[in-house]
Amino acid sequence: MKDTDFRLDGLEPADEQSTHAYDRTWANDYQMISQHDMGERSFIVAFDPSATWDVPDTPNLVSFDVVRDSGRGTFSLHRSGHATFAFAQRWLIDRGCPADALAPIADAPRPADELTVRVEDRIRHSGERLTVVGYQVIDGGDVEGWSMAVDRQDEELPVRLFFESLQPDQYTYTLREGAFAHWDAADAWLENRSVPLPEAPEYRLDAQALRTSAALSRTTASLPRAGAVPGTPAAPVDFPQSLGKSL
Incomplete structure (x- = not known):
């Protein structure tokens, strides 16, 4: 630097x-x-x-x-x-x-995965939605740090924990967002870490959308071609010789 x-x-x-x-x-x-x-x-x-x-x-x-x-x-x-x-x-x-x-x-270290990129993008575009109320910096030989925030648009899970972890050997880092109903639950998770970080609902919805999209893609791929009569094999497709050579 x-x-x-x-x-x-x-x-x-x-x-x-x-x-x-x-x-x-x-x-x-x-x-x-x-x-x-x-x-x-x-x-x-x-x-x-x-x-x-x-x-x-x-x-x-x-x-x-x-x-x-x-x-x-x-x-x-x-x-x-x-x-x-x-x-x-x-x-x-x-x-x-x-x-x-x-x-x-x-x-500088780079994001380790796509989810880290998505979490960072959510933070960058959150405007006044997220208000940081506490943090622990990554300092010296530390490999973990966090920022705790209030999500003003979520009444059920307003306490958000953005947990960052470095992977020094790979020169990468991960960032995850956890969602909690109250401060005590977030503090208890930081203290014990006996269960995975509770995933924020925004990412559960994204994951469901990805699964739905994949399912629709598989369904579409299995449908007969337009014009084919149900129950009969589809007519063979004659590829141009030049295309056949390139396959």
């Missing part, structure tokens, strides 16, 4: 909030993971290795929204810490960054 360049040389904070954010940000401490520039505005996700020396579970993934005004010689800086990369992306997407513009450009 390379150091993050906020391109603030010669500029001053535009307001008190930006001053406070800038005072907390030492650019050389951050290693860039992804960045998208729109003129004088930059959307950045960076890794903060110094977080490991801070208070336990200090977020080590930080999203930055930087707006420069070269005419006035000022800049605005907003930042937000996260434990899960997809939530770091979502924060910037909600502030106007294109959703497809924040893929990692650094050498």
